[in-house]
Amino acid sequence: MVEESLIAVLINGVFVKNFLLIQFLGLCSFVGVTKDLKSATGMSGAVIFVMTMAAVASFGLYTYILVPLKLEFLTLICFIVVIASLVQLVEFVLRKHVTPLYRSLGIFLPLITTNCAVLGVVMLNVMNDYPFVYSVVFAIAAGLGYMVAMLMMASIRERAEYVNVPGAIQGLPHAFLVATMLSMAFVNYFKVIPV
Amino acid sequence: MSKVLDEYIRGITTDNPIFGLVLGLCPLLAVTTSVENGIGMAAGAAFVLICSNVIISALRKQIPASVRLPIFIIIIATFVTIVDMSMEAFTPDMYTQLGVFIPLIVVNCIIIGRAEAYANKNNVFYSLIDALGSATGFLLVLVLMGAIREILGTGAIAPFGYTLITVPINPATFMIMPPGAFLTIAILMAIVNYRKAKKLARGG
Numbered sequence: 081m082v083e084e085s086l087i088a089v090l091i092n093g094v095f096v097k098n099f100l101l102i103q104f105l106g107l108c109s110f111v112g113v114t115k116d117l118k119s120a121t122g123m124s125g126a127v128i129f130v131m132t133m134a135a136v137a138s139f140g141l142y143t144y145i146l147v148p149l150k151l152e153f154l155t156l157i158c159f160i161v162v163i164a165s166l167v168q169l170v171e172f173v174l175r176k177h178v179t180p181l182y183r184s185l186g187i188f189l190p191l192i193t194t195n196c197a198v199l200g201v202v203m204l205n206v207m208n209d210y211p212f213v214y215s216v217v218f219a220i221a222a223g224l225g226y227m228v229a230m231l232m233m234a235s236i237r238e239r240a241e242y243v244n245v246p247g248a249i250q251g252l253p254h255a256f257l258v259a260t261m262l263s264m265a266f267v268n269y270f271k272v273i274p275v
Numbered sequence: 276m277s278k279v280l281d282e283y284i285r286g287i288t289t290d291n292p293i294f295g296l297v298l299g300l301c302p303l304l305a306v307t308t309s310v311e312n313g314i315g316m317a318a319g320a321a322f323v324l325i326c327s328n329v330i331i332s333a334l335r336k337q338i339p340a341s342v343r344l345p346i347f348i349i350i351i352a353t354f355v356t357i358v359d360m361s362m363e364a365f366t367p368d369m370y371t372q373l374g375v376f377i378p379l380i381v382v383n384c385i386i387i388g389r390a391e392a393y394a395n396k397n398n399v400f401y402s403l404i405d406a407l408g409s410a411t412g413f414l415l416v417l418v419l420m421g422a423i424r425e426i427l428g429t430g431a432i433a434p435f436g437y438t439l440i441t442v443p444i445n446p447a448t449f450m451i452m453p454p455g456a457f458l459t460i461a462i463l464m465a466i467v468n469y470r471k472a473k474k475l476a477r478g479g
Binding site: 101103154161194249251253254259261266 | 301348349352374378379382383387452456465466
């Protein structure tokens, strides 16, 4: 069914098809939450966590409920509801049982419901017909790729605070110029690893 | 009449989804490798935006405030499913080009942003005008970015098989690759900021 090996899925997800820099999924948080390294780390942790959970939950829902009942046209609506309720559930469980983790991830969880990266992962899993293990590995890889890009961006922007930038380029344009450089580096993986 | 026009123009200028409110960046950067893709994406988003704005505005008195966001998302997801299936059936080439970004219209902040900020508070007619304005603003930015990237990246603008302009330059593939998108939006935003600053300096 799927020709790629698991390791290829992993490398592809982290580097070659990096979610933020190559596929442009989840850009709102990429420019919004990367002003300092601490919140970027928190956000990436929360995204990896929710992405993996969402991949597991959506795989079960799609394979065992939607396909047997021939309800594939409801895929999108169901996935959105699953992600939204999952985020709520994760928030409750973390707040009750893993308080330290909740303190560091808590404020980022609501942001994830509308993060296109999470919905992107589950939709790509369905579009590529990935079996269960592949879905989970792909979700973890996508999350790690997200984290790599977020941390790089945040560390650069933290230092860029001390740089004298011309008025018109301050803020978002500067962030996008930094993203251009990072993206140029990642595009070269196309050549290194033949897809 | 002038209020109607004002509401429409507002979506293109001050409340422009991209430059004014900075919403919906993911599809903007991902699909603007050509003018054609930009128009396709904007058409899909416009349909969803207009339909959901009208429906939400019509139901605004029935929707309980505490659960309004999930209800908005379900309404939006319904229209996105319609767009998704229609595009797959009628324009399969475009559908493969845009790929995962069609279903992702559902988490496009422009649509839920307009629903929450406008349709939830205003009547059906003005919500329709507001949706039309935002949709036009989004379309213009997508076409502008698509045109810049296509002309520099391939040396011609050729939407839907009609070659509009050819420019005798050495095409820079860089522009239609992912970094080109970041560079284009950075420069466009810098220009918008510069214009805004000048306008402020002149005293509004």
